[in-house]
Amino acid sequence: MECTNMEQKSPFLSKMINAARVYYIETFGCQMNVRDSETAAGLLETVGFSRGTDKESAALILFNTCCVRDHAEKRVFGNIGALKERKDENPNLIIGVFGCMMQQQEVAEKLYKRFPFVDIVFGTNLLSRLPAFVESAEAGSRTLAVDENNIQIEDDLPSIRTGKINAFVNINYGCDNFCTYCIVPFVRGRERSREMQAVVDEAKKLVAEGYTELTLLGQNVNSYGKDLINASFASLLTEVSKVEGLKRIRFMTSHPKDLSDEMIAAMASLPNVCHHVHLPMQSGSNEILSRMNRKYTRERYLEIVQKLQAAMPDVELTTDIIVGFPGETEEDFLQTLDLVEQVGFASAFTFKYSPRKGTSAATMEEQVTDITKRERLQRLNALQERKSRENNEKYVGLAGIVHVEDCNTKNEPVCYGKFSNFKMVYFTGTPELIGQYVPVTVTNVRKNSLYGKTAESSKYKTDTN
């Protein structure tokens, strides 16, 4: 049920915001949230706001929140609390909070009550109404708007891209998997795919704007098209890859259970699809994978990895892993370490399990103590650090094409960017290289990064871009 509450503020506070109308958006969470913030920015700019670079000069501060883990939630509350003083000094400042966390009615109400100086609180699915909420705030009204049922995100809203060299493109929204630890299906709703033509048209538009690299986004890109006729992720990749001028196509996130042979074949054969898969493993124990409702086994996971590696010898894999899921024994955890050892991920995001209200794992018995979670996380991170180092070392002496993201000219002039397969490389260069595709030979590994120098041509055999 939708709950919209617009409350009058005192006339003293209802003055118009200052003339500059600069906005600042702070984004927590995943790429999907980054993309939503780009839409929020587009909506604000259509009603006359302009982008600011810091909170201090902003007339409107928006927080785009995440609720996937407890840590993100605490940080949001802390950050908002810290703005009270600024609001006391400048009552015209407008503060808004939206995103996944605000998609939960109870949490949104709690925040709205706890922070009376926050003007706007709304769930992600009401993003298109942002200009109206801001207008009300400028007129002195507070807004609390949560719609838990209608979880539709409108396509084709204006947006301002923030990626310098890479643009995010949503391909499907929501998630039907209900992994037992995860809040996402509750706040992002059921899976819905965008029409293939809409994705292709957006890709063409982005190329016309100057982008040559895209990242296709979805909670589970591999199940793209299951709600459409004659569409699959492999066929989408094939269509997008035909867009002229598109040099690199990335995608995330891939659920192992939906990663098809057809998709591997498409990845391997389409020259502009990058050889990188973010393939969350979550656990290496079959017992825990089953309790997580992941619908694959460690054997199946390894089989997929081997198929990917056989089809693309230069493929790199990254992953997400949770330690301390309810019931995880030392033996289960050792299975996780073993799978990490066997796969050899380029990098991994590792998390302590964090109970999320409303998910089935939150009420499971045998919750693991925080001390054990912390200790397991340390052991896992130490192993992954070694695996990342080993992974880096294999690049020394190889050349590849780096798509230059940025350059730092403060000390020595260092540029950085990624090989097609997601490996980040640093090399000596100057800012005019930003956006270009530069051949670089890796010369050494410093800390956890690859360093190189510009090369004549790429000898890195499968990196064709």
Ligand code: 5AD
């Ligand atoms: N606790 C810890 N980690 C979680 N993730 C999702 N939900 C939880 C949770 N309740 C992690 C998963 C997922 C990533 C985005 O966040 O590893 O892949």
Ligand code: SF4
């Ligand atoms: Fe969450 Fe699982 Fe869906 Fe990923 S696949 S968003 S972990 S429910």
